[in-house]
Amino acid sequence: MSPQIIDLVDRSTAQKSATDVFEVKGFIKFVPGEGYFVGKWRIKPKQLKNYGYTLKQGIIISVLAKVVRPGSTDIKVIQRVEEDNRKLCDMRNNRVWRKKVPDLIRQIDWFYQERDRLTRETKIPHHVDHIHPVNHPNLCGLTVPANLQVIPATRNRQKSNKLI
Structure with missing residues (x-):
């Protein structure tokens, strides 16, 4: 199954199941009190660091991810997509x-x-x-x-x- 490509702003309305693997690509944005986001997807800082990303607002990331639980915007990074x-x-x-x-x-x-x-x-x-x-x-x-x-x-x- 090939990953679904998510635009810088995710316009999809379909719910993601916990087994769906999709690509998240875009700019890291920090929201005080809430965490790091790429579009609507929230990513834990430790996951980004584990995959070699610097935690700075405006850095572009490209990763394969799964939602933590259906209906959630929290994602678990499973692989970095190697792109400059x-x-x-x-x-x-x-x-x-x-x-x-x-x-x-x-x-x-x-x-x-x-x-x-x-x-x-x-x-x-x-x-x-x-x-x-x-x-x-x-x-x-x-x-x-x-x-x-x-x-x-x-x-x-x-x-x-x-x-x-």
Whole structure:
């Protein structure tokens, strides 16, 4: 049985049984006194941490889950769906952005082509890095040419979400 895809806002009216496995994908939102939510689904912080997610509002998650009991909005995470958070938001993967700002998309694509070229020529893996990190407690870096650079993957992993 393939999982049901839940939009960022779950518009389904069907009740979920305790055996239904479905995908929950969206932004984490913290509601004081109630907990962490993705759409209408409440997730325990420990579950998110166990699957490698940082508990910050605005982080995008993608997990397979089951409801704790029929009629409940509490869910139990059973598997993380491996997706790069940036890929979900990346304007290069969005056809609307491709039509609206094709020159900007071409400039961003250049960094990915350069990454591939450097990796091929040097045999050292390279990453496209955000100079000002996308996930940082004090700022939010954008995916624009002025905020991108191509660096070796080891250096990018060391940098993590630090502003250097």
